Amino acid sequence: xxxxxxxxxxxxxxxxxxxxxxxxxxxxxxxxxxxxxxxxxxxxxxxxxxxxxxxxxxxxxxxxxxxxxxxxxxxxxxxxxxxxxxxxxxxxxxxxxxxxxxxxxxxxxxxxxxxxxxxxxxxxxxxxxxxxxxxxxxxxxxxxxxxxxxxxxxxxxxxxxxxxxxxxxxxxxxxxxxxxxxxxxxxxxxxxxxxxxxxxxxxxxxxxxxxxxxxxxxxxxxxxxxxxxxxxxxxxxxxxxxxxxxxxxxxxxxxxxxxxxxxxxxxxxxxxxxxxxxxxxxxxxxxxxxxxxxxxxxxxxxxxxxxxxxxxxxxxxxxxxxxxxxxxxxxxxxxxxxxx
Amino acid sequence: xxxxxxxxxxxxxxxxxxxxxxxxxxxxxxxxxxxxxxxxxxxxxxxxxxxxxxxxxxxxxxxxxxxxxxxxxxxxxxxxxxxxxxxxxxxxxxxxxxxxxxxxxxxxxxxxxxxxxxxxxxxxxxxxxxxxxxxxxxxxxxxxxxxxxxxxxxxxxxxxxxxxxxxxxxxxxxxxxxxxxxxxxxxxxxxxxxxxxxxxxxxxxxxxxxxxxxxxxxxxxxxxxxxxxxxxxxxxxxxxxxxxxxxxxxxxxxxxxxxxxxxxxxxxxxxxxxxxxxxxxxxxxxxxxxxxxxxxxxxxxxxxxxxxxxxxxxxxxxxxxxxxxxxxxxxxxxxxxxxx
DNA sequence: CTGAAAGCGCTAACAC
DNA sequence: GTGTTAGCGCTTTCAG
Numbered sequence: 001x002x003x004x005x006x007x008x009x010x011x012x013x014x015x016x017x018x019x020x021x022x023x024x025x026x027x028x029x030x031x032x033x034x035x036x037x038x039x040x041x042x043x044x045x046x047x048x049x050x051x052x053x054x055x056x057x058x059x060x061x062x063x064x065x066x067x068x069x070x071x072x073x074x075x076x077x078x079x080x081x082x083x084x085x086x087x088x089x090x091x092x093x094x095x096x097x098x099x100x101x102x103x104x105x106x107x108x109x110x111x112x113x114x115x116x117x118x119x120x121x122x123x124x125x126x127x128x129x130x131x132x133x134x135x136x137x138x139x140x141x142x143x144x145x146x147x148x149x150x151x152x153x154x155x156x157x158x159x160x161x162x163x164x165x166x167x168x169x170x171x172x173x174x175x176x177x178x179x180x181x182x183x184x185x186x187x188x189x190x191x192x193x194x195x196x197x198x199x200x201x202x203x204x205x206x207x208x209x210x211x212x213x214x215x216x217x218x219x220x221x222x223x224x225x226x227x228x229x230x231x232x233x234x235x236x237x238x239x240x241x242x243x244x245x246x247x248x249x250x251x252x253x254x255x256x257x258x259x260x261x262x263x264x265x266x267x268x269x270x271x272x273x274x275x276x277x278x279x280x281x282x283x284x285x286x287x288x289x290x291x292x293x294x295x296x297x298x299x300x301x302x303x304x305x306x307x308x309x310x311x312x313x314x315x316x317x318x319x320x321x322x323x324x325x326x327x328x329x330x331x332x333x334x335x336x337x338x339x340x
Numbered sequence: 341x342x343x344x345x346x347x348x349x350x351x352x353x354x355x356x357x358x359x360x361x362x363x364x365x366x367x368x369x370x371x372x373x374x375x376x377x378x379x380x381x382x383x384x385x386x387x388x389x390x391x392x393x394x395x396x397x398x399x400x401x402x403x404x405x406x407x408x409x410x411x412x413x414x415x416x417x418x419x420x421x422x423x424x425x426x427x428x429x430x431x432x433x434x435x436x437x438x439x440x441x442x443x444x445x446x447x448x449x450x451x452x453x454x455x456x457x458x459x460x461x462x463x464x465x466x467x468x469x470x471x472x473x474x475x476x477x478x479x480x481x482x483x484x485x486x487x488x489x490x491x492x493x494x495x496x497x498x499x500x501x502x503x504x505x506x507x508x509x510x511x512x513x514x515x516x517x518x519x520x521x522x523x524x525x526x527x528x529x530x531x532x533x534x535x536x537x538x539x540x541x542x543x544x545x546x547x548x549x550x551x552x553x554x555x556x557x558x559x560x561x562x563x564x565x566x567x568x569x570x571x572x573x574x575x576x577x578x579x580x581x582x583x584x585x586x587x588x589x590x591x592x593x594x595x596x597x598x599x600x601x602x603x604x605x606x607x608x609x610x611x612x613x614x615x616x617x618x619x620x621x622x623x624x625x626x627x628x629x630x631x632x633x634x635x636x637x638x639x640x641x642x643x644x645x646x647x648x649x650x651x652x653x654x655x656x657x658x659x660x661x662x663x664x665x666x667x668x669x670x671x672x673x674x675x676x677x678x679x680x
Numbered sequence: 681c682t683g684a685a686a687g688c689g690c691t692a693a694c695a696c
Numbered sequence: 697g698t699g700t701t702a703g704c705g706c707t708t709t710c711a712g
Contacts, residue, residue, distance in 0.1 A: 287628070
């Protein structure tokens with residue numbers, strides 16, 4: 001195990017002060033008017049021996065860790081996994097590494113996790129925040145940490161966020177079902193007071209009410225990692241409401257579980273019950289019949305998130321007011337919601 | 341923005357030396373025979389003011405970063421995303437954070453990434469290694485870094501790895517197709533010399549040959565992120581081989597693309613062509629007909645990976661010889677491979 | 681039992 | 697243009 005070399009070793013081998021090495025390595029040679037000759041000699045030697053500055057020491061000194069903390073609901077959820085992938089690429093290109101964690105939408109777990117990230121001196125936070133975390137985020141911001149929220153936001157918290165037009169999305173999807181002639185449209189989603197969920201419910205409700213339909217039928221299911229815990233209430237709900245002729249699912253996970261339940265019960269879309277789900281992914285595309293889905297612009301979300309964060313990172317002092325970016329979704333109409 | 345407090349602040353406020361504080365905080369009070377009284381006073385104060393040691397400084401001093409580097413092919417692939425989730429949970433419980441990255445199976449990218457992780461002083465590496473990375477891993481190991489490989493291994497490299505019985509899995513799946521009466525069974529996979537792929541091909545080939553079937557039909561597709569780049573050659577292959585009555589797909593990604601292609605071409609499983617895919621996930625379960633899949637024991641893989649790594653982390657000196665853990669897969673037979 | 685002091689490797693005032 | 701030096705916050709040896 002070869003000893004790691006330090007800047008002092010380099011300095012000694014070259015008979016130069018370590019300050020000079022430091023300046024050269026940090027691209028401040030010009031500014032410090034260090035001779036081109038020396039710069040070249042140093043760069044050459046550094047490359048030869050493969051010297052890499054110890055980033056821990058650097059971080060300790062500068063207070064910058066070049067790390068971004070990414071907190072999502074569940075990294076194994078395809079929506080968040082795609083976002084994670086896209087963010088990773090952009091972050092690495094810009095010299096940042098990503099530490100991730102899954103919050104499970106659990107407030108206490110998230111508080112802990114924030115503590116860990118803080119402890120780790122991450123330079124910035126990207127998160128899909130659970131409920132009840134307002135104060136912790138607030139305090140992060142107060143301490144000058146850049147925080148970018150996505151997928152949802154925290155009404156009381158003034159910081160940048162990127163989300164989609166949830167209200168319009170479900171309104172539009174519901175309207176589409178009504179246009180197709182479905183009469184008894186239900187909305188099934190996770191029980192949540194998060195902004196995105198509230199908006200999705202509202203979009204559905206508005207559509208139902210403003211079009212003079214029967215009272216909204218809303219089924220809320222407690223957030224849970226375990227599929228069976230989601231499917232059981234869903235099964236009961238479907239059985240208990242045989243007159244429902246269309247269901248709009250509020251998330252990809254609920255949608256997937258919904259399809260499983262409908263399969264089990266032998267209900268076919270769209271004849272027995274039409275189906276639309278929020279989020280689009282392979283399961284919906286490949287299903288028979290293909291499932292109409294509200295596709296979120298995953299690339300655009302990730303792009304905006306990282307762009308906004310990098311801006312904040314590069315310009316810490318800027319007190320530009322927080323950006324709220326709302327992106328459009330795309331209703332991908334497929335057979336599961338088409339009558340005859 | 342409140343000033344972060346340091347161990348010195350605590351020491352001053354309590355009129356104790358920082359050494360003492362350090363000992364107490366690191367659970368060495370007993371050993372150093374520090375009075376219970378003092379210990380309590382310190383703990384209480386620390387809790388009150390919410391002091392957290394600066395882990396950067398700690399890392400710099402101790403050389404431990406409490407970080408694990410996780411390198412997968414693509415974090416957005418459901419197989420790797422699930423593993424990532426499971427590993428995350430176990431790692432955090434044990435006080436480790438995870439830095440992840442996607443290698444895209446690209447050797448040069450991976451070399452870079454290893455450099456970054458090294459630079460970051462991660463304490464251990466978990467990786468699904470691409471080809472051609474032997475030397476870099478070797479050098480990691482030579483420098484005393486714990487490395488655990490999974491999903492595949494590197495023949496020349498002596499280190500722990502966890503994988504599944506690929507050879508038997510595809511042999512078994514192929515045999516199942518033969519038992520069902522399919523005669524013209526093709527194997528479609530990513531072009532790769534990685535161990536898991538070689539074994540999967542071999543399992544298929546062995547089954548075909550040892551059962552006196554017609555020559556193996558193997559289609560290899562270049563690894564690519566872009567779906568269309570996978571689907572195009574697949575489409576050509578299917579069109580060019582109308583006599584094939586069963587296809588075994590080598591990975592979930594190829595399998596998914598395969599289903600899309602078959603759908604496009606209006607080929608139904610199992611009547612037009614039977615289908616089996618490696619890896620199991622919602623797409624296969626929900627497909628009509630449900631797709632037979634070789635399910636990898638994701639939890640067991642993740643569990644073994646992290647257990648082995650934690651062992652190595654806790655016992656650096658141990659030169660116990662590397663473990664090779666091979667887990668069983670589960671052939672989940674569904675309608676896509678059942679004749680009549 | 682407790683404290684002083686020496687670094688871990690790096691950056692950046694401040695000299696010269 | 698280049699070198700000296702003082703820390704960043706922590707652990708740990710060695711004295712007392």
